[in-house]
Amino acid sequence: MNRRDLLRAAAAATAAIPAGAIPNQTRFDLDIRRLNLRHKWTTVMSSSDYRDVIYTSYTRDGVTGHGEGAPIVRYQEDAKSGLRALERERARVMSSNPWEFEKLMALMFHDINYAYAALSAMDIALMDWVGQKLGIPLYRYFGLDPKDAPITTFSIGIDDPDKTQDKVREAAQYPVLKIKVGLDSDEATIAAVRAVTNKPLRVDANEGWKDKNVALKKIQWLATQGVQFVEQPMPADQLDDLRWLHKNSPLPLIADESVRHASDIPALRDAFSGINVKLDKCGGMMAAYREIQVAKAFGMKTMLGCMVSSSCTVTAAAHLSPLVDYADLDGNLLISNDPWRGVTVDGMGKLVLPDRPGLGLQRTTA
Numbered sequence: 506m507n508r509r510d511l512l513r514a515a516a517a518a519t520a521a522i523p524a525g526a527i528p529n530q531t532r533f534d535l536d537i538r539r540l541n542l543r544h545k546w547t548t549v550m551s552s553s554d555y556r557d558v559i560y561t562s563y564t565r566d567g568v569t570g571h572g573e574g575a576p577i578v579r580y581q582e583d584a585k586s587g588l589r590a591l592e593r594e595r596a597r598v599m600s601s602n603p604w605e606f607e608k609l610m611a612l613m614f615h616d617i618n619y620a621y622a623a624l625s626a627m628d629i630a631l632m633d634w635v636g637q638k639l640g641i642p643l644y645r646y647f648g649l650d651p652k653d654a655p656i657t658t659f660s661i662g663i664d665d666p667d668k669t670q671d672k673v674r675e676a677a678q679y680p681v682l683k684i685k686v687g688l689d690s691d692e693a694t695i696a697a698v699r700a701v702t703n704k705p706l707r708v709d710a711n712e713g714w715k716d717k718n719v720a721l722k723k724i725q726w727l728a729t730q731g732v733q734f735v736e737q738p739m740p741a742d743q744l745d746d747l748r749w750l751h752k753n754s755p756l757p758l759i760a761d762e763s764v765r766h767a768s769d770i771p772a773l774r775d776a777f778s779g780i781n782v783k784l785d786k787c788g789g790m791m792a793a794y795r796e797i798q799v800a801k802a803f804g805m806k807t808m809l810g811c812m813v814s815s816s817c818t819v820t821a822a823a824h825l826s827p828l829v830d831y832a833d834l835d836g837n838l839l840i841s842n843d844p845w846r847g848v849t850v851d852g853m854g855k856l857v858l859p860d861r862p863g864l865g866l867q868r869t870t871a
């Protein structure tokens with residue numbers, strides 16, 4: 506090529522980039538996706554046939570990272586406002602260096618301190634991108650041994666005794682069940698479960714017991730029923746009652762609704778034995794990692810939980826699961842249209858982490 510041809514080719518190449526285009530082909534896509542539940546899902550807080558989640562994807566240099574966030578109604582979050590919050594951050598996301606994800610996420614946490622599921626969707630997409638670019642699964646990025654992944658419980662939502670027993674039978678693969686309680690029917694629910702299985706149980710009252718004496722009586726009875734611990738027995742705003750309950754309870758208490766962020770943990774040390782960390786509560790994998798480490802520093806037990814989510818969020822949480830004592834990562838098992846295959850559960854109920862780069866997600870036909 507002579508000099509004139511070279512100049513002509515260079516000019517043509519420049520002209521091929523439209524005004525305003527990002528030369529490294531960065532893309533940031535946002536959407537709301539509806540996940541359909543296999544069974545109507547009922548807790549003391551809500552009942553529904555589907556959940557809407559925020560979906561994100563971040564593409565740069567030929568690699569796409571995927572993320573998802575399930576907004577939590579308890580904290581006044583919803584998918585539409587979460588999506589709008591991320592949309593307002595578009596210019597910053599497009600112009601930031603994704604390798605400096607810590608700085609980008611710190612700025613976004615400062616701006617969007619009300620939409621943590623949206624922040625989680627962003628964080629997961631970036632971490633998936635980083636893991637894929639490095640060519641390593643995310644558990645390796647965090648220095649974890651996938652063989653240390655715990656078993657996961659399988660959750661049984663509130664239902665009548667017959668349907669509860671059907672769900673327990675369907676959960677044959679899982680060695681420990683998590684039973685949703687928090688109503689006057691708790692004793693009947695546990696009796697129905699105990700009529701069909703001897704497995705260890707964990708129970709979650711979702712703030713359902715309002716009186717500390719009633720709560721203590723329930724827990725004393727549950728301790729005779731092969732229950733290992735009780736999650737969030739009373740409302741988060743009754744912290745003094747929770748402290749009294751913790752002092753008198755024969756079973757460990759685990760905080761869920763009481764704890765969203767690492768900064769909540771010091772005030773909970775004398776009210777709970779441990780905390781339930783969820784990416785959708787705290788704002789993603791990096792925030793969850795910090796929260797787990799703070800809880801450990803205070804000598805508290807740690808648990809990773811999830812909302813109703815696809816395998817995207819559940820796999821992101823699972824990559825951190827070798828760090829924790831307990832896992833309740835079954836949100837993807839409760840839906841019928843999971844777009845992804847990621848973490849799986851073996852015949853003993855143990856989480857099996859994908860060893861592909863990043864989150865290690867593969868698309869399904871759903």
Ligand code: MG
Pocket residue numbers: 709711736737761762781
């Ligand atoms: Mg809970």
